[in-house]
């Protein structure tokens with residue numbers, strides 16, 4: 001069974017933020033929330049790299065383990081989703097997440113942060129697939145439409161890969177072999193406890 | 199209020215406090231015996247069912263990304 | 266000049282391509298001069314360089330305004346999760362269930378502690394209205410805070426099977442609001458408690474003697490004590506110090522953006538969770554001995570009037586002081 005993953009080929013990412021924009025638009029993400037962002041490491045120094053990061057849909061996801069109301073569920077595609085109806089906005093998933101993926105609509109106001117929002121791998125939420133209620137809470141459900149997350153599909157340099165983990169790892173390996181270098185599958189160790197061996 | 203019970207309790211608590219201070223300082227390094235598993239919320243088969251399919255659209259993505 | 270350089274690099278590239286064709290390792294060596302990743306950051310290198318502490322994050326720069334999002338990977342999240350879901354449950358389970366078990370054993374072996382010589386029908390004022398108001402404000406808030414807090418820690422394991430997901434989530438939401446709002450009266454109560462009782466809670470030699478005599482439980486005769494005995498002073502100081510730790514850590518959890526980063530929030534959560542478990546355990550013992558565990562004790566915080574024999578037994582020096590001050594024990598019924 002296909003296991004969904006993201007892989008950002010940092011040697012291709014040019015920090016254009018198209019993925020960030022695509023995500024915001026496709027999912028009608030609330031103001032102040034970015035489900036995906038591009039982080040530049042060693043900015044301005046030799047060897048700088050940019051990596052596009054969102055929820056990695058971890059194996060044995062920490063966010064799901066700590067949630068006090070157990071509102072997470074993992075689909076057959078291994079996409080980590082949650083129910084906004086159950087979330088109490090406690091912030092624990094944000095403490096546990098190694099990638100800073102969970103976001104909250106209310107900033108700085110005391111106690112309640114509102115319902116947590118994060119990347120859904122463009123796979124919606126617990127409501128019926130492609131229903132207006134699902135779109136309103138979680139955004140689009142492209143997997144149900146037979147598509148992949150828009151961030152990856154929109155990537156201007158084809159740096160961001162999404163889809164079946166084995167297939168995208170293979171694509172990445174081929175690239176590395178062809179061009180002779182590659183700085184690795186960022187976050188895979190932390191998220192999936194494995195890495196792309198080349 | 200004043201009795202030994204309190205005292206016994208406090209001794210034990212004192213002990214726990216020492217443990218916890220060590221624990222807090224090295225929170226990370228404590229190897230816990232029981233870790234609750236991730237994700238239990240199961241809204242039913244419908245929600246967790248497979249959605250990903252290798253459609254032509256998806257295949258085109260894989261193909262073009264191989265370049 | 267430019268031309269020669271570009272020719273050179275073109276040649277190098279050709280060499281690399283040929284190298285590639287021969288074998289990849291050679292390409293890596295030959296291509297070193299133009300390998301764009303030769304000096305690039307690698308994740309392994311960054312992960313290995315991480316030191317535990319407040320900077321255990323791999324971060325960079327983001328061009329969106331949300332600076333928090335500039336952290337790329339924070340592996341500590343997994344460790345916090347292990348602590349929170351493992352060790353913290355263990356500490357809470359031991360502190361609370363262990364204490365309950367101890368109290369049950371104690372109740373059935375030692376029984377209710379009775380007033381030696383029985384009640385006298387003569388009472389002395391132990392706590393005035395304000396003292397009792399402060400105690401019950403603080404204690405009432407504490408109980409709700411403890412229950413709503415424990416719900417965060419253990420609720421999903423215990424209550425979801427009973428209530429089901431949606432009802433539990435609604436209850437947890439309510440509990441969270443209760444926890445957030447009652448934190449403030451609790452903190453005020455704690456401060457007042459400190460102010461009104463600290464003068465009688467300075468530890469001294471008399472407390473050492475009190476403990477040496479086993480608080481009156483081991484051996485015969487009750488040790489001397491002033492207004493608060495050694496055990497009570499320990500209760501007082503655990504409440505004050507533990508309560509202060511809960512207030513500070515809870516404050517950061519309430520106002521997460523003042524804590525200075527998620528790693529600090531993880532730390533404060535650990536402090537909050539561990540201290541609250543220990544304090545809940547201690548307060549169980551306190552509530553036991555202040556109610557069903559000892560005859561006459563509850564009156565001190567109930568009506569405020571305690572039996573004279575009880576007072577003489579547990580707080581002999583305090584009774585003497587009060588008598589010297591001219592406080593006359595009131596008769597509950599007309600004296601014979």
Ligand code: HEM
Pocket residue numbers: 090111349407410411413414415417418419440441444445448449451452508511512513514515516518519534537538541542544545
């Ligand atoms: C004094 C002021 C206090 C403040 C400001 C405070 C605040 C908080 C906050 C914000 C949380 C995070 C969970 C949530 O958002 O619902 C929390 C959790 C918790 N609190 Fe408090 N709290 C306070 C006092 C107490 C007291 C007195 C107790 C118990 C004796 C307590 C026990 C707990 C427990 C057990 C948790 C859950 C810990 C965990 O599982 O991570 N708190 N508190």
Ligand code: HEM
Pocket residue numbers: 199391400403404405407408458462493496497498500501504548551552553555556562563564565566567
């Ligand atoms: C339902 C539970 C409780 C009962 C029945 C209870 C009962 C009492 C009684 C009878 C006293 C007076 C003892 C004396 O005569 O000196 C007392 C004192 C005190 N209580 Fe409580 N209490 C309860 C909960 C709490 C809680 C939750 C706190 C902490 C937040 C607390 C903090 C204190 C302190 C600091 C004192 C003074 C020191 C001492 O006597 O140990 N109490 N309580």
Ligand code: SF4
Pocket residue numbers: 054055056057058061062063064080096097098099100101102118191
């Ligand atoms: S990246 Fe964060 S939010 Fe996404 S599954 Fe992993 S822990 Fe959960």
Ligand code: SF4
Pocket residue numbers: 063066067068069070071082086087088089090091092093094102115116
């Ligand atoms: S913020 Fe919501 S999703 Fe995250 S741990 Fe808390 S209740 Fe669960």
